[in-house]
Amino acid sequence: xxxTLLFLxxxxxxxxxxxxxxxxxxxxxxxxxxxxxxxxxxxxxxxKSELDRDKMRKRYMLSLxxxxxxxxADVESMPESDLGLKLRQEDVLEYKKYAKxxxxxxxEIYNLAQKYEFEELNQKLEDxxxxxxxxxxxxxxxx
Amino acid sequence: xxxxxxxVSLFLVESLFASGSEIELKSIDTVVAIGGRVHLSxxxxxxxxxxxxxxxxxxxxxRSDDLSVSARESRIWLKTKTATEYxxxxxLVEIDFLGVKGGSTSKNDYYPRLxxxxxxxxxxxxxxxxxxxxxxxxxxxISFPMDDTLVRQSLIRYTYDTKLFSYDIxxxxxEITLLDQNSSKIITKDNLPYDFVLRAxxxxxxxxxxxxFLSRKILQENLVESTKDSKYGYGVNASGRIKTFxxxxxxxxxxxxxxxxxxxxxxxxxxxxxxxxxEITLNxxxxxxLGYRHFWNQKLRSTVAFSYVAAxxxxxxxxxxxxxxxxxxxxxxxxxxxxxxxxxLTGVEYAWAKREVENGESGRASFLNLIxxxxx
Numbered sequence: 146x147x148x149t150l151l152f153l154x155x156x157x158x159x160x161x162x163x164x165x166x167x168x169x170x171x172x173x174x175x176x177x178x179x180x181x182x183x184x185x186x187x188x189x190x191x192x193k194s195e196l197d198r199d200k201m202r203k204r205y206m207l208s209l210x211x212x213x214x215x216x217x218a219d220v221e222s223m224p225e226s227d228l229g230l231k232l233r234q235e236d237v238l239e240y241k242k243y244a245k246x247x248x249x250x251x252x253e254i255y256n257l258a259q260k261y262e263f264e265e266l267n268q269k270l271e272d273x274x275x276x277x278x279x280x281x282x283x284x285x286x287x288x
Numbered sequence: 289x290x291x292x293x294x295x296v297s298l299f300l301v302e303s304l305f306a307s308g309s310e311i312e313l314k315s316i317d318t319v320v321a322i323g324g325r326v327h328l329s330x331x332x333x334x335x336x337x338x339x340x341x342x343x344x345x346x347x348x349x350x351r352s353d354d355l356s357v358s359a360r361e362s363r364i365w366l367k368t369k370t371a372t373e374y375x376x377x378x379x380l381v382e383i384d385f386l387g388v389k390g391g392s393t394s395k396n397d398y399y400p401r402l403x404x405x406x407x408x409x410x411x412x413x414x415x416x417x418x419x420x421x422x423x424x425x426x427x428x429x430i431s432f433p434m435d436d437t438l439v440r441q442s443l444i445r446y447t448y449d450t451k452l453f454s455y456d457i458x459x460x461x462x463e464i465t466l467l468d469q470n471s472s473k474i475i476t477k478d479n480l481p482y483d484f485v486l487r488a489x490x491x492x493x494x495x496x497x498x499x500x501f502l503s504r505k506i507l508q509e510n511l512v513e514s515t516k517d518s519k520y521g522y523g524v525n526a527s528g529r530i531k532t533f534x535x536x537x538x539x540x541x542x543x544x545x546x547x548x549x550x551x552x553x554x555x556x557x558x559x560x561x562x563x564x565x566x567e568i569t570l571n572x573x574x575x576x577x578l579g580y581r582h583f584w585n586q587k588l589r590s591t592v593a594f595s596y597v598a599a600x601x602x603x604x605x606x607x608x609x610x611x612x613x614x615x616x617x618x619x620x621x622x623x624x625x626x627x628x629x630x631x632x633l634t635g636v637e638y639a640w641a642k643r644e645v646e647n648g649e650s651g652r653a654s655f656l657n658l659i660x661x662x663x664x
Contacts, residue, residue: 182535182586188631188663191426192438194404194417195323195365196380204491207451261369261376 170219177212180205181270199261206258206266210251213273217247220280236284243280247273317371323664324364329430330357330658337641337653339431341597341617342556344643346651348611360385360398374410380417381405403440413445420445420458420485421551423527423541424498427579428625430637430657433595434617435575437525437543437552456487456500464506465550465558466568467601471609471646473558474511481505495537497528506547506559506568515566521547521559523573535583539593542576549573553597556614561605573599579621592622601646610647617643631663 184205187198221244250273257265336354337345345351365382387399406415419439427433445458459482466474487500502525507518523545530538547570549557560570575597583589598616606613618641625635637657644650 179535185630186535189428189627189633191428192418192422193426194380194406195367195382196378196404196406196408197418199367199378260371261378 173212173216180209202263203258210255213251217244220244240284246276318368320368322366325362325663327361327661328359332656334654339639339655341434341553342614344641344651344653346649377409379407411447416442419460420456420487421500421502421525424489425527425529425539427539427593428581428591429621429623430659431639433577434619435577435595435597439551452491454489458485466560466562467558468562469605469607471606471612476508476511495530499526502548512566517566517568519568519570521570523548537581539579544574546570546572557599561602563605569602571599571601587627590624594620611645611649613646615644615646633661
């Protein structure tokens, strides 16, 4: 599920129109992928108590939230020329809504981390995936 | 991990308002999580040694190969979290089955052993858990490195967390072991002052680093008739992980101390020696390990590691039975670990170790360890 999400996130980058926003978007996507894999590896860390592991998970989740926020900022400031031809005003508004949703999810993940609520993380990431999927379907410019 | 959400019914008198006439009742939302690990290991040893710095059999004690299969490292834990006005209150109780062993020829009655019983709130933690002096990162291996710095004990700790740093200060259970002139280990009963640990941890994007300082008082009173002596011991332990490519990393640990023997290598060394007239001298103990972890793909990974540990025992005091006193041990480990499905770990590890004792004798052993482990 996580890999699918990351694949989708990396798809936000338009490869023909390489610009700083797109590159930054890709960097954040890669960082997100590593963080998620590291989060999955916490269970195998030796010589840590479950409370220590939860603290590690909390740190990774806070970083995840932060990275998602950067990602949403990149999405929000992506040039319209990278979003496909013939954009109407309502399309632009719709696009901004997706970016806002990503920020909202980042905040939710951040708040869950503060409360050690790890069991809801997968659902939140699933929500991010759905949001990214819908955004890509509508706005990703085909090369 | 299964979560049981216990919603309340615990009504507590939270506070009395200033008027004195109104009592506010608040409910408590406690989340209880139960989990654990099923761990099956199959260990082949070349001479019935154990893979610990002080337990590699000497040539004189060589015996035949041995194969043991055990599920003793399986564990069960229960943890809770409760939101309070001071933050999240977290507790943990964990046991494994590495306690006293029953008959392995019939029922394999392995008794439960307490690993952790700890409560944390607002940065304060009290109970039994890993010492703050422990390494903050361990090798991703099946067996432990020779210099492993791992102690679990009762302690009181305060932790201050920031985004990139954590600082700990703790007072911990004191235990003292000394060697007498016959190289016999003596556990003193004079553990009045607590061991004191300061630790700093750093969590940059490229890894994690930790350094811990230990201060303790080693004393004896009437261990030798009508004598009394004390010395201040200390230790420094640095450990960390540096990310390299993808998920690959380098993991390391370095330790030096005088009078810190029990914190390293699972009791292979003592804090010091006690002379016939009751005088204590502390042993310098030092060691370290270095390992590289490589991911072949998402499910397959390997670690190759080398570890070393040694002590400068006081041979002016130790006179006899020097074959009981470990001078140095070192080992190499290499493994292949596979995660076929999430939380299921299986793998094989080959390890080779050598130990030398203070009379010049030594022993070598090789180990092949297979595991199957599932965390639930």
